[in-house]
Amino acid sequence: MTNALTFFEPTRTAGLERLRNFAPDAGRHYGERRNYLGTAKNPGAVSALSPYLRTGLVSQSEVLRTVLDQHSAKDADRYIAEVLWRSYWQGWLALRPSVWDAYQADLKRLHNAVQTQSGLRQRWENACLGQTGIAPFDAWANELAHSGYLHNHARMWFASIWVHTLELPWQLGADFFLRHLLDGCPASNTLGWKWVAGIQTIGKPYLATQENIEKFTEGRFAKVPGLATQAAPIPAPPHPDRMPLWNTGQPDPALHSGLILHEDNLNPTHVLDAAGPIAGHVTVMATADQTPWQMAPHVQAFRGQAAQNMQNLLADRIGPAGPAVTSALALKQWAQDHGFAQLVTADAPVGPTKALFDAYDRLPDAPPLVRMRAPLDADAWPLATAGFFKFRKHIPALLARLS
Numbered sequence: 001m002t003n004a005l006t007f008f009e010p011t012r013t014a015g016l017e018r019l020r021n022f023a024p025d026a027g028r029h030y031g032e033r034r035n036y037l038g039t040a041k042n043p044g045a046v047s048a049l050s051p052y053l054r055t056g057l058v059s060q061s062e063v064l065r066t067v068l069d070q071h072s073a074k075d076a077d078r079y080i081a082e083v084l085w086r087s088y089w090q091g092w093l094a095l096r097p098s099v100w101d102a103y104q105a106d107l108k109r110l111h112n113a114v115q116t117q118s119g120l121r122q123r124w125e126n127a128c129l130g131q132t133g134i135a136p137f138d139a140w141a142n143e144l145a146h147s148g149y150l151h152n153h154a155r156m157w158f159a160s161i162w163v164h165t166l167e168l169p170w171q172l173g174a175d176f177f178l179r180h181l182l183d184g185c186p187a188s189n190t191l192g193w194k195w196v197a198g199i200q201t202i203g204k205p206y207l208a209t210q211e212n213i214e215k216f217t218e219g220r221f222a223k224v225p226g227l228a229t230q231a232a233p234i235p236a237p238p239h240p241d242r243m244p245l246w247n248t249g250q251p252d253p254a255l256h257s258g259l260i261l262h263e264d265n266l267n268p269t270h271v272l273d274a275a276g277p278i279a280g281h282v283t284v285m286a287t288a289d290q291t292p293w294q295m296a297p298h299v300q301a302f303r304g305q306a307a308q309n310m311q312n313l314l315a316d317r318i319g320p321a322g323p324a325v326t327s328a329l330a331l332k333q334w335a336q337d338h339g340f341a342q343l344v345t346a347d348a349p350v351g352p353t354k355a356l357f358d359a360y361d362r363l364p365d366a367p368p369l370v371r372m373r374a375p376l377d378a379d380a381w382p383l384a385t386a387g388f389f390k391f392r393k394h395i396p397a398l399l400a401r402l403s
């Protein structure tokens with residue numbers, strides 16, 4: 001096991017404490033210093049809240065409210081915008097879910113290619129093990145594998161070197177991140193990698209430069225020879241047309257109900273407030289389905305312990321625990337064994353949890369599954385119709401609705 005869980009304790013208390021400590025710096029200080037490199041141990045000017053946001057141990061709304069209690073929206077505009085990038089990417093993917101399906105299909109193909117093409121396998125292994133000879137890249141590969149976290153700028157540089165200098169497929173890099181990041185998020189990760197590759201904002205790849213790395217690592221990596229100075233165009237299909245968001249619902253509080261906690265939201269207060277008494281609960285753990293390789297043990301440990309922590313904190317509201325569930329069939333079996341008339345849960349964004357819920361909905365005779373979208377997601381996702389610049393104009397209205 002790595003030391004990721006010593007940097008990120010998987011409890012809501014630890015997440016709230018991190019938020020409390022960070023909030024005074026969420027104003028101009030963050031805006032001025034956020035691009036300077038931090039690490040899991042010393043995040044520097046950034047909050048390192050992402051593992052807590054990813055699992056719902058701390059919600060985006062809680063973070064935004066806490067920051068706005070201490071700063072004006074103008075002073076904290078940079079931090080607020082970053083927190084809402086998460087909603088933007090999730091909304092963008094929710095409106096175009098086939099982008100995730102295409103990435104998953106590409107991964108299966110590349111998994112096969114890595115098994116059968118020794119040249120590709122060697123280059124991919126060298127990159128994942130931090131043995132390329134490019135000093136900062138190798139350091140970040142090791143840092144990610146050991147801490148489960150990378151600063152945003154390191155993610156951008158790493159992805160750029162992976163795609164444009166090492167000329168490895170972006171999908172393999174996205175998978176390496178998703179297997180090791182404690183905050184690994186299908187939307188932010190897939191679309192972040194596509195953005196670096198120049199196929200998200202089409203024709204605008206991100207190129208890491210020696211000068212930029214030297215400046216923002218404050219000289220730690222002063223010489224980085226050999227970086228690509230041009231990005232070869234990467235073939236990719238055009239963005240698919242937008243789809244309507246999938247239906248969510250409202251639980252019937254009079255029905256005998258089971259609750260589902262899951263890795264995308266372990267603290268579904270909006271569901272608990274709307275549903276009647278909960279007679280029992282399970283935790284759905286589906287992220288192993290998102291990769292043909294193994295998830296890093298620290299990611300599974302973080303999420304498992306985070307789930308346990310929230311089960312303890314919510315114990316008097318969610319009834320007895322059932323088994324951890326990893327398939328739609330097992331979920332149906334649990335629901336039927338307990339005679340539930342409905343299952344209730346927080347809506348999950350595009351990714352493996354949603355895929356499991358969609359599979360459950362297709363099973364005959366399964367009790368209905370009611371997914372409730374968190375209020376911020378319900379407000380923000382439909383707005384991700386075009387680029388972030390357009391989305392950003394809605395931020396004042398989104399913040400007004402928070403209160």
Ligand SMILES: Cc1cc2nc3c(=O)[nH]c(=O)nc-3n(C[C@H](O)[C@H](O)[C@H](O)COP(=O)(O)OP(=O)(O)OC[C@H]3O[C@@H](n4cnc5c(N)ncnc54)[C@H](O)[C@@H]3O)c2cc1C
Binds near residue numbers: 034047152186189
């Ligand atoms: C190639 C690549 C892959 C990425 N993969 C992920 C991922 O799997 N999961 C993930 O949460 N973020 C991802 N990001 C976005 C960003 O790097 C992280 O959210 C951020 O580094 C988390 O650290 P922090 O909490 O200290 O961020 P802070 O700067 O303190 O920001 C606060 C919060 O805002 C959100 N946020 C900040 N920047 C972004 C951004 N660019 N996009 C989306 N949300 C953002 C995060 O929830 C973050 O916790 C990726 C970025 C790139 C370039």
